Amino acid sequence: MQSVERIVRIVNSFSLEKSKLSLDDLTKKSGLPKATVYRIAEALCKEHMLEKDTLTSTYRIGIKLFELGSLYLSSMRLKDVAFTEMEKLHLKTGETIHMGILDGNEVVSIEGFESSRSLHTKLLIGKRAPLYCTAVGKAILAFLPDADREEMIEALDLVPQTSRTITDKNTLREELETIRLRGTAFDKGENEEGVACVGAPVFDSSGEVVASISISGPIFRMGEKVMFEYSNLLKEVVERISFALGHGSQM
Known part of the structure; x- marks a missing residue:
């Protein structure tokens, strides 16, 4: 349950106003340790729940979450x-x-x-x-x-x-x-x-x-x-x- 709660806190960090977030942004908004945020965010990227812009090192909602929302x-x-x-x-x-x-x-x-x-x-x-x-x-x-x-x-x-x-x-x-x-x-x-x-x-x-x-x-x-x-x-x-x-x- 702790892992699920952490994933939810990270995903809920995104909003219409803040659709792209850096690792520091996610850490601040989720209130989780930076190492934990990085590990979960990278895992979510592998599952296409999040996407990472390699040029800016920012994260955004991935295609899989979009599909589920659709x-x-x-x-x-x-x-x-x-x-x-x-x-x-x-x-x-x-x-x-x-x-x-x-x-x-x-x-x-x-x-x-x-x-x-x-x-x-x-x-x-x-x-x-x-x-x-x-x-x-x-x-x-x-x-x-x-x-x-x-x-x-x-x-x-x-x-x-x-x-x-x-x-x-x-x-x-x-x-x-x-x-x-x-x-x-x-x-x-x-x-x-x-x-x-x-x-x-x-x-x-x-x-x-x-x-x-x-x-x-x-x-x-x-x-x-x-x-x-x-x-x-x-x-x-x-x-x-x-x-x-x-x-x-x-x-």
């Missing part, structure tokens, strides 16, 4: 853009609507609307779920770049959540190919018994999948016909959200 801004803009569309989808279907983003080998729920029906799926913001057996997860996994998707599949441990969970990686690859062709992912009780879900990917201006949105409810309300109706409805919704994020091509 991820935060992207997720906030994503939520702003998607909120109204998700609300409309919730009112139209009466079911629970989730939006999830990729984090490691899981999908994390960051926004949504919970159904008011007596029997419905719960919405828990911040909840993590497997990629391979949820509609929100498979919708993201299917549309990752080929190399990234294959690397992710190899790293996944396909633990059965229910009797319907896909536990064979070749079967999962076939499922993901079907999802890419259809444009949406189905989960018919693969993650939770009695729960069905339809998910579709959201793309940004670079064409990368940045999130997915799903409609979920009890299987008895979401039969085959309803699943395909929701699939078509969801594709229209994510296309509008993707367009608002700068993705201009048709899915």
Whole structure:
């Protein structure tokens, strides 16, 4: 914890007014010993968290921290853009609507609307779920770049959540190919018994999948016909959200 606190103190030394700092500046602002500041700053440079100007011997925020900050801004803009569309989808279907983003080998729920029906799926913001057996997860996994998707599949441990969970990686690859062709992912009780879900990917201006949105409810309300109706409805919704994020091509 002490090391983490020292790193935070050094990073927090930078500001809009003081974006470049010398070793003496960092030592003064952080209140840490100069040797400690130098050691941590140089280590952060190796990880691209900081950058060092060799001509002036000053440090500044590195590209890695910029990338992490951009991820935060992207997720906030994503939520702003998607909120109204998700609300409309919730009112139209009466079911629970989730939006999830990729984090490691899981999908994390960051926004949504919970159904008011007596029997419905719960919405828990911040909840993590497997990629391979949820509609929100498979919708993201299917549309990752080929190399990234294959690397992710190899790293996944396909633990059965229910009797319907896909536990064979070749079967999962076939499922993901079907999802890419259809444009949406189905989960018919693969993650939770009695729960069905339809998910579709959201793309940004670079064409990368940045999130997915799903409609979920009890299987008895979401039969085959309803699943395909929701699939078509969801594709229209994510296309509008993707367009608002700068993705201009048709899915």
